[in-house]
Amino acid sequence: MDILVETSARHLHITQADLETLFGRDAKLTWKKDLSQPGQYACTERVDVVGPKGKFNMSILGPTRPATQVEISLTDARMMGITAPVRESGDLAGSPGAKLVGPAGEVELKEGVIVAKRHIHTSPEDAEALGVKDKEIVDVVINTMERALVFGDVVVRVHPNFRTSMHIDTDESNAAAAGGEVYSNIVK
């Protein structure tokens, strides 16, 4: 079974409280376009995420979440001067913070800046077809013309709402020359 590879550029997820600090009282996220995972969408709202050495203007992905989380690549982390750990989404304890700057205010984020651990979203049905379980760590091959590789340390996440796809960051995508429509396969 081929798994679509999707590249996640730097972005953030945000709490309703932080959204209101940055964009004003009663601010709401504005839908811009759907993402591949059902219910997830890119928003028109953007914020500056500021580190000791540099900043990036990043888009917010909705809906709002219980914790604000900034996802960057290790290349981004170096440019920003932030030592961000490779973590699964939501595993933020002890991660570094950053300053968020919006049109209505600023948030001094105490923690929440991570480099996303590469992962596969899949449904229970597809997980069975793939022969994998939730939280399983697998190897995944990407056979591009110029930069074929096998990613180890890929975590599988199974949920009825998930559409099967692999998410990697821009460093990983570039290391595989995985621009365009690229598919991967779990190595068994």
Place this chain on the structure above:
Amino acid sequence: MDILVETSARHLHITQADLETLFGRDAKLTWKKDLSQPGQYACTERVDVVGPKGKFNMSILGPTRPATQVEISLTDARMMGITAPVRESGDLAGSPGAKLVGPAGEVELKEGVIVAKRHIHTSPEDAEALGVKDKEIVDVVINTMERALVFGDVVVRVHPNFRTSMHIDTDESNAAAAGGEVYSNIVK
């Protein structure tokens, strides 16, 4: 046999003529520190390499060469707005150019901007021990804690002057979380 992994950040090699255009008549490269390959060194001279969307200030690696060559990552290429191909060093035909800006002048480079193809430098003796030949394409495993992977499409370059090491760019290094002293092994 373990192979030291070295990460090449964006840099350029330069002709004597371009060096003089950028730094003035009779300009010479100034040694700053030796690199792992014998005879190669980083220089104190730096230039801005300018693309349609952005620029980076890059260090020059000496000695001078028969052709000016800019080596960037695909992340850099995107930020600069340059569609750089993955190529072996010296294979510059049809590659894009960029503007080089130095303290004494500018060079409109017509071609020479590439993303270096990942490669292993090795001596004839080590090549024999590794069981590989010049120009062979091999798979190489890097077993980091968080981002283990196997790079395909790694080209072997054998020369009596080479010290055995693997060279990857910053995207590839980050995809493997290969900061610090990391070793790799050819997969046979």
